[in-house]
Amino acid sequence: MAHIARLAGVSAPTVSKVINGHTGVALDTRQRIEDIIREHGYQRADSGPVSVPIVEILFQALDSLWALEIIRGVEQAIRDRGLAVALTEMQGRQTPGRAWTEQLLTRRPLGVIAVSADLTTRQHAQLRARGIPLVALDPTGEPAHAIPSVGATNWNGGLLAARHLLDLGHRRIAMINGPDSYLCCRARFDGYRAALETAGVDVDPSLVATAPLYVDGGIAAARRLLDRPDRPTAIFTGNDLQALGVYEAARQLGLRIPEDLSVVGFDDLPFVRWSTPALTTVRQPLAEMGAAAATTLLRVTAGEALEHDRVELPTNLVVRHSTAPPPTDTR
């Protein structure tokens, strides 16, 4: 490397930057160094594979603004380091297939952020062997290996949502939640239950449903809850898409929101403030979560020790117009 630096008339760190794919070297200098490397046959692979200045995000599915908010946060956090974002999705599965690992090793990213994804033990070993660090964002289940993870204070978000409805006078408060296999959904339910129980309200199991975290899931679950004579006066949902499904179910049944039914969502996606009525929801800072995952990844890459394996960013309740006191006859 010193020899190449001498030939190019630059410092050894500059040569190292070019070899390792880092930025901060003028284009013509970079080209001169690359030409010399080509002529003199420097073996880049000497110290293991060179990583590409990319951070890869692994999603279950790229089908909601939820994903885009996370992407934006990662992109903004790594942009100034000259890094780009790469994406792969698992077509809805929770664990990536074998092809993903093979292709990942070909792409050689600086690191991977796995969103609601579980890697197998073998996949963990493969990434570790290649020196590709991994950070989890909202891991589906308990990670089998100690890897850093980022999330939101889901338990507290569930507590805030249910307390808001209790404060308005509701007692028959249903919850439509995402699948039990998601730890973040379990935490939201536990917060809801804690709010009810500390207010002296028993959780009625027949008012608790699980459904896919999409509009259709919300419609189907809400139809079942609202079709019964002793229907709930409020529904708290596992995410905003399910809440929009509750809106649609209420419309089909001729129920007015918030006069006949209060609804609280979760996420605060950019468009729910424009729904009619504007949705009351628990905001989780998705872009900030993406940025925190990226920053954690860069710290791991730089060999820094982390103080905490798990970081949770704060949630807060955004009160809009989909919640009101329950109808008088049900109080």
Place this chain on the structure above:
Amino acid sequence: MAHIARLAGVSAPTVSKVINGHTGVALDTRQRIEDIIREHGYQRADSGPVSVPIVEILFQALDSLWALEIIRGVEQAIRDRGLAVALTEMQGRQTPGRAWTEQLLTRRPLGVIAVSADLTTRQHAQLRARGIPLVALDPTGEPAHAIPSVGATNWNGGLLAARHLLDLGHRRIAMINGPDSYLCCRARFDGYRAALETAGVDVDPSLVATAPLYVDGGIAAARRLLDRPDRPTAIFTGNDLQALGVYEAARQLGLRIPEDLSVVGFDDLPFVRWSTPALTTVRQPLAEMGAAAATTLLRVTAGEALEHDRVELPTNLVVRHSTAPPPTDTR
């Protein structure tokens, strides 16, 4: 290469696949070949820089489901080829900065899809020199260089929207459009004008506004149009976000949709069917456009000749509940 193939006990094409970063080689074979290459010092750079199996998408801003739909389409089209998507955004600018080009050359993607982005002559030259092909999706302006581009039939979409409103009996039909610098927006306006003129209705310039393609832009422009005594009975917008802005402006002014005001959007983003009322809009097949851009890029990469520089995928009108005949007193 033949020598390495002999040492590894595989065919020369297999070695070539590994050297060029393609998939379809078992992991242990790949590792054996890479070990031999390391020992024997094969110079990968001999035939120019090796590209990374990534297709890069360049966006102005990653701030709408519009972007996510395009990403999904690209991802689905290239997934089976073992390729991943990388993203960069220009923070709202129309032309990427110098840093982008430098970093791109470090990342060495297979090719670039530029979405509503204009590259400079120098940037075109740099990409060409490195053999990185470029495909445009909805180029902002007339591309300065002949590059393949993909879009939707925007002119026809504008025609369909305005015809639908004319057929319902509207005559005072306003248009809130995106900036004039976007060719796709100009085409939508031209279609709207053609529909009006062929129906014998003059375009009233005071009913034509331009605004940023976001909810806030739609609110501001709609407030100006709806505050006047001779307000329009229908508004066609440049995209769905602007249409949601019209919803909000109408709500602020106490106007009912569709009884007092009809609204037609453009895009058909996944959530507008859940707005209240469900939005009538012109659907452009964003995911299919992303897939078409990716397929075009792969064909260019493979050295195929393209029959057409420009391909436009069809738009169609999706009639929902935001359009109705105009109020009786204005007919």
